[in-house]
Amino acid sequence: MGPRAAISKTAGRATSRLLRLLGRNASQLPGRVALALDPKLLQGLAGSLSEGAIVVCGTNGKTTTTNVLARAAQQAGFSVDCNWRGANMLAGITSAMLFDKGADWAVMEADELSCVHVLPQLAPRWLVLLNLFRDQLDRAGEIDHVQDSLVEALASSPSTGLIVCGDDPLSVGVARRAAEGGTRILAFGIDEELPPPPDRVPEARFCQVCGAELGYAWRAYAQLGDFSCPACDFARPPLSFKARGISVTSEGVSFDVMDGDGAPLTTIKAGFGGMYMVYNLLGAFAAASVMGVSPEAFSRALAGYDPKNGRLEHYRLGEREIVLNLAKNPTGFNQNISLMLADERPKAAFFVINDDYNDGKDISWIWDVDFERLAEEASAGRLRVVAGGHRAHDVQVRMKYAGMEAPIARTVAEAVAALEAEEGAKSGDPEPLYALCNYSALWPAKAELDREAEAL
C-alpha cells in the first residue's frame, strides 16, 4: 500500500473514530472521506485479504443473505470483514474495510448499480446475484439498465465468477451475457414442482433473448420459477445447487440441498421467512460452499441467527405481539402478504410508506402490490389495516380501492392506539400487528420498538 493509500486510510479511520465518539453513524462518511483522498483505496484494502472477497447483490434479500453468509464463514473459523448494516455503495463497503487487520474474507453486499464501481477494485472471487425486481424506478431506471450495469461490472473484473439464481429469468439474462464475456457461472434454484403461487408475474414476462412470452413448468413467486422460452433456447440453466423437499410455514422454512448430480449436501432449517428465504438461504449456502465453509458451520450460523436489523423482528408491546419487517417494492410486499396470510390468527397490519430519496420518490408501485388478497380476511373481520409514513394518505387510498378502511397513524404506538380505539373493551389477546415498512420508514419504527417494546 503506497503513501497515498496510507494517508487516506488514516483519514478515514480518524473520521470513523470521531463519528463514533459523537455517537453518530459511521457506516458511510469514513469511506467517503478516504475515497476522496484515494479513489482506489478499496483495491489496496482488498489486497490484504488472505482468501478474497464475496459480493452479494440483488433487489431483495441482500442484507439477510450477506449476514448469514458472513456468520457462516465466522463459524467456519475465518475472520471476516462485512458491511453488516447494509451500507452497500462504494463508500459503505470501503468504510467496512478501513479497520481491516488482515481478514481472511470480505463478505459484502453491494447495491446493484454500485457493482460497477465495487467489482473492479474488490475483484471478488464470486458475485452472488439473488434476483432482480422492479424497484425505485426513478433512481435505478429500467431493469434493462440495471442488467447492463451488472454485465459491465462483471466484464471489469474477469477473475470474478457469478453465482446466480437460475430460477430468475432477469438474473439469468445477466448471466448469459456475462458468460459470453468469459465469466464462470454457477446457478442455484428449486428442483421440484411447486403449487401455483397466489401472485401474478409482474415483470419479465418476455424472453430476454427473443422477446417471446416465457412459459413456466411451475413458478415460486413473481417471475421466479422453471421458465423456458417457447421460441428460442433461453431457459433455466443447469443447477449446481438444488433445493428439494421445501416446506414453508408460518414457523419458517426448511429444505434439502443437492448438488448438480442430485447427491444430498445438507438440510437447511430456519425459523423465519417465506418462499423468498428459500432462495436467500440457498444462495448463501452456494456461496458458503465455494468458500470452503462446511454445512455444519452453515447450520450453526443459522441456528443463532438474530441480526436485529429490522428484518422480521418480533417484539411485545403491552400484550400485543409486533412483527417488524422491511417491504420496499411490490415483490417484497407480496411476499410479506403471503407471510401474514400464513399466520392463522386474526391480525392487523401497519403499512408504512415513505418517499425519501433512498426509498424512491415515485411510489406508484403500491398499486402493483396485490393488497386485494387481504380483502377477504378484512371483510371477515379477521384483519385490520392502518396506514403510515410520509405517504400515509396514498396508502389509505390504496386500501380504499382494495376494499379496506385504514385509519392513519404516525408511529407504531399510534397504530396500536387506533386499533384499540376500534376494539373498545374487547376481551382476549390483542391480535398481532405486522408493521411493514419501506426503507427509510423501517429505522424510526425499529428505534421506537427498541425503546418502547420488549424484543422477543
Add this chain to the structure above:
Amino acid sequence: MSARSLSICHLFPEALNLYGDGGNILTLAKRLEWRGIEARVQEVSLTERPHFADFDLVFIGGGSDREQRIVCERLLAQKSELKAFAADGGALLAVCGGYQLLGHSYAMGEETLEGLGLIDLTTDRGSPRLIGNIAITSEICEHPIVGYENHGGRTHLGPGVKPLGKVAFGHGNDGKSGEEGAISGTILGTYIHGPLLPKNPGVADWVLARALEHRYGASELEPLDDSVELAANSVMYERLMRGEERE
C-alpha cells in the same frame, strides 16, 4: 334505471405496466361499481386483436422503450379502427408512453417513429429526463391534478390543441411551455402517473363521463364520497407548493 354497464379495454397489460397502471383500471372499475354500473374490463394481450368498436373506454399505459416500440407497431396495424373509435366518441385515456403514441411521431434513441396520429402533436427527445412530482391545474376538474412524471420525451402540441392543464409544479410536456398533457374531444393524454386516477377522482370521472356518453348519450355521474382521495391529493399538492420538494 335498468342496470347499466361499460366496456373497458385495458391494452396490453403484459407490456404496459410500468408505473402502477393497474391502479388506473382499478379506479375506473371501482368508481363504476360504487355507482351501480357494471364495469366489464377486458385485458387485451399483444397476441389478440381487439375489436375497438365493442368498447366504451380504451386505456393505454406506459412501458419501457422496448415494449413501447412493440406496442406501437401492433397498434399501427389498427390505426384506422382506433381513429374510428375516437371519432365515434369512445373515451381514450393514454398515460406516459401511451400518450406519446397518440401523436404523429415520437422519438426513440436516434430514430423517429410513426405514431397513431390521433392528436396533432409530436414528441422528440431531450436531456435530461424530466423526473419528479408534478401538479397541474386543469379545466376538467375542480381540484389540482397531482402525480409523478418520468419521461425523456418532449411533447409539442400542434396549434389549437388544448393541453390537459397548466403546470403548477414540475415539468409537463416539454419542461418549457408550462403545459401538461393534451385533450382532444374524448381523448386524454398525459405524462402524469402515480398512477393518475386514484388521487385525481375528477379526472377519473371525466373519462367515465365520456364513456357513459358514448354508450348511453348521457354523462351524469352520481357524486361519490371522495374525501380519502382528495385528502391525499391536497396533502401532496400543498407539500409541493410549500417548496419542500426539488423541482
